[in-house]
Amino acid sequence: MCALFRDHRVEPVPEVGESMQKARxxxxxxxxxxxxxxxxxxxxxxxxxxxWVRR
Structure with missing residues (x-):
């Protein structure tokens, strides 16, 4: 799994009207x-x- 996702990072998906900070x-x-x-x-x-987002 580490090899598959080594070029990615994970981030929350904000809800409608939610900032990325609030989503975190x-x-x-x-x-x-x-x-x-x-x-x-x-x-x-x-x-x-x-x-998962490619860097």
Missing amino acids: ERTLGVARDQEMYLLMQMRRPGDAKLR
């Missing part, structure tokens, strides 16, 4: 909102859309 903050909040099961899982992963 929202995505971090989604990533940090976790519950402990057998493994940690994000509770709302669908709330943080991401895209």
